[in-house]
Every structure is written in structure tokens, then in C-alpha cells.
Amino acid sequence: MRFIALAVILCAGYFCSTAFAHPRGDWTKLIITRHWPQTFCSVEQCTTNLSYWTLHGLWPNTGMRCNTSWHFNVSLIEDLIPEMEKYWPDLLAPTSPKFWQYEWTKHGTCAAKADSLNSQHKYFSKALELNLKYDLNSVLKNNNIVPSEEYYTLDQVETAITGFFGVKSKIQCVHSGKVQTLGQIELCVDRDFQLIDCEKSSKEIWSNDIPAVLVSSQSDLSVCDHSVPVYYPPVPSRS
Ligand code: 5GP
Numbered sequence: 001m002r003f004i005a006l007a008v009i010l011c012a013g014y015f016c017s018t019a020f021a022h023p024r025g026d027w028t029k030l031i032i033t034r035h036w037p038q039t040f041c042s043v044e045q046c047t048t049n050l051s052y053w054t055l056h057g058l059w060p061n062t063g064m065r066c067n068t069s070w071h072f073n074v075s076l077i078e079d080l081i082p083e084m085e086k087y088w089p090d091l092l093a094p095t096s097p098k099f100w101q102y103e104w105t106k107h108g109t110c111a112a113k114a115d116s117l118n119s120q121h122k123y124f125s126k127a128l129e130l131n132l133k134y135d136l137n138s139v140l141k142n143n144n145i146v147p148s149e150e151y152y153t154l155d156q157v158e159t160a161i162t163g164f165f166g167v168k169s170k171i172q173c174v175h176s177g178k179v180q181t182l183g184q185i186e187l188c189v190d191r192d193f194q195l196i197d198c199e200k201s202s203k204e205i206w207s208n209d210i211p212a213v214l215v216s217s218q219s220d221l222s223v224c225d226h227s228v229p230v231y232y233p234p235v236p237s238r239s
Contacts, residue, residue: 026062026113026114027060027061027062027063027110027111027113027114027191028061028062028190028191029060029061029188029189029190029191029196030058030059030060030061030111030130030188030189030190030191030193031057031058031059031060031061031170031186031187031188031198032055032058032127032130032131032134032186032187032188032189033055033056033057033058033059033184033185033186034053034054034055034056034131034136034184034185034186034187035053035054035056035183035184035185036053036147036182036183036184036232036233037050037051037052037054037089037091038050038051038147038233038234038235038236039174039181039182039183039184039233040091040183041091042174042181042233043174043220044091044092045092046091046092048091048235049235050089050091050235051147051234051235052137053136053137053185054087054088054089054091055087055088055127055128055131056184057103057107057127058103058107058108058111058123058126058127058130059107059111060107060110060111060113061188062110063110063113064106064107064110065105065106065109065110066109066110066112066113067109067112068105068109070105070109070112071105072097072100072101072104072105072108072120073120074097074100074101076119076120076121077100077120077121077124077125080121080124080125080128083128084100084124084128087128087131087132088100088124088127088128088131100124104120104123104124108120108123108124111123114191116191116193126193130189130193134165134187134189134195136161136185136187139160139161139164139165140157140160140161142160142164143156143159143160143163143164145157145160145232146232147232147233147234147235148232148234149234151179151229151230151231152182152229152230152232153226153229153230154171154224154225154226154228154230155226156230157171157182157224157230158171161185161187165187165195166195167187167188167195167196167197167198168197168198168199169185169186169187169188169198169199170185170186170188170198170199170223171184171185171186171223171224172184172185172186172221172222172223172224173221173222173223173224173225173228173230174220174221175222175225175228178228178229179228179229179230179231180224180225180228180229180230180231181230181231181232181233182224182230182231182232182233183220183221184221186198
């Protein structure tokens with residue numbers, strides 16, 4: 001009973017404070033989320049030979065499915081398709097635009113509340129631009145963090161990213177006993193697309209943001225653990 005009362009108070013507090021902090025549902029932060037295809041396909045039904053971080057999404061910190069009647073139309077991003085297929089592939093169905101449609105409906109329609117992202121073309125081209133501008137692949141490689149059978153520490157990965165970008169990222173892993181597999185890295189930008197810290201105090205999260213658990217629905221992933229070795233899986237060699 002006490003638990004239910006606490007949950008009601010917390011939820012009411014969250015929705016009220018969010019409503020006041022963002023009266024028009026405006027977001028304050030965008031989360032550029034990239035995932036490691038080998039890890040994704042180790043938990044989902046797919047195979048991939050991609051050996052670079054690909055886009056999972058560009059997520060505003062507030063709002064989900066802000067306008068479900070604003071339908072995704074692939075013909076509006078026709079000119080972006082070669083880049084989309086390369087950098088934002090649907091790892092489950094490589095020839096289908098369904099993943100882009102899903103991301104647009106869930107996150108893009110909320111991002112589009114900002115004038116700078118108020119069309120499908122603006123949203124997807126900004127995601128592609130940010131993905132290349134804040135390139136994870138070269139940062140990790142330049143810090144000798146490469147996919148291999150060696151294990152890394154989370155500190156090494158964090159130091160590489162924070163050392164280069166100068167902000168805190170959110171690094172997520174798939175956990176399996178004594179090791180954890182590097183799965184997803186989030187970098188955050190403000191409304192001017194300048195890097196800012198992703199990680200915040202719990203107070204700030206409750207007053208401004210959607211709780212992280214609601215934003216990231218890929219259930220196999222959670223924040224990596226400092227005390228567990230990190231596996232960064234290579235592309236399996238073809239026999
Ligand atoms: P979110 O809802 O957080 O934007 O995305 C999470 C969902 O996207 C999860 O259900 C996850 O399985 C799915 N997802 C992540 N990567 C891919 C992909 O490459 N293709 C497809 N079809 N779904 C994906």
C-alpha cells in the first residue's frame with residue numbers, strides 16, 4: 001500500500017514537473033544513439049558483417065509519439081537513402097524502411113517541435129550529419145579500442161569518449177555473467193546541436209527528462225558496469 005502511494009506521488013510529481021518545465025512539450029536535449037551491430041545481432045534475430053557503429057536513433061529527451069497522424073513518407077527522404085542505408089540500417093530487415101518509420105513516429109515527431117527539425121528531411125539529415133560529426137568509430141580506434149577478443153575496462157572506453165568529446169556519454173552493455181558486451185553509446189546535444197553531458201543527477205532527470213528507462217526500450221541493454229570486463233565483439237570471420 002505504501003509502495004503504491006509512493007509510486008503515485010512520484011508519477012504525479014514527474015508529470016506535473018515535466019508539464020511546467022516544458023509547457024509546450026519542448027525538449028532540451030537530443031540523444032544521438034549509436035549501436036554496435038554485432039552486439040545487437042547477438043541478442044536479436046539477425047546477422048551482419050557491419051564493423052562500424054550505426055545509428056539507432058536521434059531521441060529528444062521529452063515526448064514520445066507526439067503526432068501519430070504525421071506519417072512517415074520515404075519519398076520525402078529519397079535523396080538521403082544511400083546514406084541512411086549505410087549509417088542507419090535496419091539490422092533486422094536491411095531492405096525495409098520500417099525501422100526509420102518506427103523511429104520517426106516515436107521520436108522524430110517530437111524532435112520536429114523544434115523549427116530546425118520540423119520536417120522528415122530535416123530530422124533524418126540532421127541525424128546523419130550528427131552521426132558523422134561526432135564520429136564514434138574513429139575516436140575508439142584512435143584510442144586503440146577496437147573490436148577483438150581482448151577485453152577492455154569501462155574506464156578505457158569512457159576515457160576515450162570523454163577525452164575526445166569533452167562530455168559524458170551513456171554507455172550501455174548486454175550483461176552476461178562475468179563479462180559485458182558493449183552495445184550502445186549515447187551522446188547528447190542541446191537545441192543548438194552542441195555536445196552536452198548525457199548523464200545527469202537523478203534530481204535533474206526527474207524534473208526535466210523522461211526517465212531513461214522509458215526512452216530506451218531495448219531491454220537487453222543497461223548501463224555498463226565499472227567492475228566488469230567489456231567485450232567489444234569483432235565481425236565473425238567467415239569459414
Ligand atoms: P527505441 O524505441 O528506443 O527508439 O528503439 C528500441 C527498439 O528498436 C527495440 O525494440 C529494438 O529492438 C529496435 N531496434 C533497434 N535497432 C533496430 C534495427 O536495426 N532494426 C529494427 N527493426 N529494430 C531495431
